[in-house]
Amino acid sequence: MTQYLIMCRSLTHAQRSAQVLERHGITAVVTKAPQGLSDRGCAYAVSLRRRQAEAVELLKEMNMLAGKVFEQKSGGEYREVRV
Amino acid sequence: MIYLDSAATSLLKPVTVEQAMRRAMRTMASPGRGGHAPAMLAAETVLNCRLAAAELFHVPEPEQVVFTMNATHALNIAVHSLVSEGTRVLISGFEHNSVTRALRAHGAEIRIAGRKLFDREDTLADFRRQIPDVDLVVCTHVSNVFGYILPIEQIAELCREHGTALVVDASQSAGVLPIDMQALGAAFIAMPGHKGLFGPQGTGLLLCGVPGSPLMHGGSGSESLLQSMPEYLPDRLEAGTHNVCGIAGLLAGLEYVREKGTEEILLHERRLLQKMRAELEDCPLQLYTGEEREQSGVLSLRCSAMDCELVAQRLAERGVCVRSGLHCAPTAHESAGTLDTGTVRLSFSPFLDPEQAGRAAAALREIAAAAS
Numbered sequence: 001m002t003q004y005l006i007m008c009r010s011l012t013h014a015q016r017s018a019q020v021l022e023r024h025g026i027t028a029v030v031t032k033a034p035q036g037l038s039d040r041g042c043a044y045a046v047s048l049r050r051r052q053a054e055a056v057e058l059l060k061e062m063n064m065l066a067g068k069v070f071e072q073k074s075g076g077e078y079r080e081v082r083v
Numbered sequence: 084m085i086y087l088d089s090a091a092t093s094l095l096k097p098v099t100v101e102q103a104m105r106r107a108m109r110t111m112a113s114p115g116r117g118g119h120a121p122a123m124l125a126a127e128t129v130l131n132c133r134l135a136a137a138e139l140f141h142v143p144e145p146e147q148v149v150f151t152m153n154a155t156h157a158l159n160i161a162v163h164s165l166v167s168e169g170t171r172v173l174i175s176g177f178e179h180n181s182v183t184r185a186l187r188a189h190g191a192e193i194r195i196a197g198r199k200l201f202d203r204e205d206t207l208a209d210f211r212r213q214i215p216d217v218d219l220v221v222c223t224h225v226s227n228v229f230g231y232i233l234p235i236e237q238i239a240e241l242c243r244e245h246g247t248a249l250v251v252d253a254s255q256s257a258g259v260l261p262i263d264m265q266a267l268g269a270a271f272i273a274m275p276g277h278k279g280l281f282g283p284q285g286t287g288l289l290l291c292g293v294p295g296s297p298l299m300h301g302g303s304g305s306e307s308l309l310q311s312m313p314e315y316l317p318d319r320l321e322a323g324t325h326n327v328c329g330i331a332g333l334l335a336g337l338e339y340v341r342e343k344g345t346e347e348i349l350l351h352e353r354r355l356l357q358k359m360r361a362e363l364e365d366c367p368l369q370l371y372t373g374e375e376r377e378q379s380g381v382l383s384l385r386c387s388a389m390d391c392e393l394v395a396q397r398l399a400e401r402g403v404c405v406r407s408g409l410h411c412a413p414t415a416h417e418s419a420g421t422l423d424t425g426t427v428r429l430s431f432s433p434f435l436d437p438e439q440a441g442r443a444a445a446a447l448r449e450i451a452a453a454a455s
Contacts, residue, residue: 010305010318011115012146015130030126032118041307044115 001074004052004081005045006059007033007067014044017064024058026051037070037078056083085403085439089278090227090255090381090430094404096281099335104283107331113324115304125327132334133317139341140272141263142290149289149320150330154254155181156298157273157289158221160320161250164295165219165270166191173217175206175233176418177226180411182252186221198418200226201373203234210238219248224262225255228415228428229371230356230381232260239267248293254278257288258340259349259379264290271295279348280340282333285326295320343433352380352431355440359429362444367455371419371426380431383421384447389454391425394447398427401446405429 008014014030021028026048033045045067048055052069059065060083070078086094107128112119114126133145142148151157158181166172168190174182176198186193196213197206214220220242224235235251242249248270253262258279264272270293276286289295297312301322306313313319340348353375359382360372371383386394395407408425409416416422429443 009315010146010313011126012130012133012317013315015126016145030123038306040305040309042305044305 001049003072004048004055005031005033005037005070005072005078006048006052006055006065007037007043007045007069009043009066011044013064013066014046017046017059020058020062020064021046021048021055024054026055026058028055034078037068043067052081085443086435087429087431087443088404088406089432089435090230090428091406092277092284093279093281093432093434095432095434096332097335097339099339100281100283100332103335104328104332107328111327111331113304114327115318116302116324125325128327128331128334129325132330132337135334135337135341136288136290139262139337140257140290141265143265146316147264147291149291149295149317150325151273151287151289152285152326153277153287154252154273154275155185155287157271157287158182158250158252159185160289160295160298161271161273162186162189162191162221163298164293165248165250170219171217172219172221173210173213174220174414175210175222177229177231177233177415178221178223178412179227179252179254179415180413181254182221182223183414191219195414197233200229200371200419201231201377203232203377207234207237207241211241214241214245214247217247219250221250221252223252223254224260225379225381226412226415227255227381228410228412228421228426229373229383229419230255230379230430231373232256232377232379236267239269243268255379255381258336259345259352261345264292268292276329276333276336280333281336283329286329286333288333289320291316291320297322299323348433349379351433353378355431355435355437356380356382358437358440359444362441363447366448367451368447371421382429382431383419383426384429385421385424385426386451386454389450391427394427394450394454397450398443398446403443403446 111125112121196209257274272290276282
């Protein structure tokens, strides 16, 4: 199953993003982002398995989308998703 | 024991504070460092504490709530962020050394407004006169020595009118008086966690209206490749591992204050103050008191026949805990004319009852009578 990662600028930002999504019924989990996805070192992300487009729109609306969005295919590799 | 030193640290706290700290110690790791369950549980507690503080003090975003070691640490970050050699800073006549020493260390040109104790009109007039000529105002909300409540809302309004940055020292008001970050429009508001918010020692908060400059540099768990602190809050001002146990305790304290309400807390403390005043009225002691709206639950007094340290010692022998001396606030004592003698300070809390206040007053009467 495809997993989506919404990159966040900080742990606090990731937690708040996840809270916003949860409040809108979108299951989201705060997770450490793979090193290869950030050019600045350690980072946190919000991970979700579905309703990613809705999640991105929601965060955009609330001025909370601060990073790139990636999808991870079953093979494990990540690909940036244009938002 | 009768504890009348809550202006230094609230020793008597809600039972939930200790429970939360024990739980944190057993179950929580470092937030922002790992992705495992104990780290994420810690992160949840830290966020909840930011949210609780943001709600209580009307801070727009929880990211603007920064954890510090105490109010002094928070004030030092604020001063470090806004002051450099020659910055013209206006302070009140009732500031603590945590403000004045930090300002001097940064080379500020310090000016003082409002030196009349319990005279809010004079304080405001003096701020109004001097604000146009300064770059920054740093003002305590309540004097830690006398409980004098400064007209901070009006001072903030003057700062907004003149586009002057404002730093508020809320060390004695947080948890006792309403504080509205948005309404004040302050650059920073600094407060301890271990006084009116009932957290443990080693906790403090800096509410940030501007990003600020880091006083400490180090790990933040974010942007680790960069060799400078992140640009965004709270990471920018929080280097190193958080005091998670302390923050868990502070969260429980904040919840207590939210449930009880600052209005009820202030009312209780003022009742105790009035009782103490009434019982000491005909006693050979000099009490420093103002109108009810001008004074929080802090009372300074002096016994002309006995050194204030000796009065405190005699009280301690009777199980009454107070603080004597200059209270790290020589500026305030200079303003009140008590710099040479110091005062004995009694400070109240929601966990003190009138009967205890009465016994403390009786002990004071006995000591004063024996001295004169």
